[in-house]
Amino acid sequence: DDGALAERLGEDLADDVVAVVREGFANAARHAGATAVHARVHLGTHQLTVQVTDDGTGVDPHRTRRSGLANLAARAQAYSGTCELEAGEVGSVLTWTAQIG
Secondary structure, three states, X not given: OXXXXXXXXXXXXXXXXXXXXXXXXXXHHHHHOOOOEEEEEEEOOOEEEEEEEEOOOOOOOOOOOOHHHHHHHHHHHOOOOOEEEXXXXXXXXXXXXXXXX
16 A cells, blocks of 8 residues: 555655556566566665566666666665666566665
C-alpha cells in the first residue's frame, strides 16, 4: 500500500521507491527479455534497500549508463545512497539504497 509506505518514509522517498521498482521492471522488459521479475523492499533502522531481480540476458559491462539508471543514481545520492546494476546468478540485479532515520 503506497499510503503506508509514504507514511513511514515520507512522500518523496516513497515516490522514489515506486520509481525504482517501475524502472527495474521496465528495464527487465525492454532490454533483458526477462520472463520473471521480482522486487524486494527492506526497511532497516538506518537504510532502505530496494532490489529488483530478473531472469533476463544479464548486464553488458561495456554498455554506458542509461538515462533511467542515471536518474535512479541521482535519486539515491540525494539520500546518501547507492544505485548499482550487476549481473546476478541468472539475469540482472538492480540494488538501490537510501539512508534513513
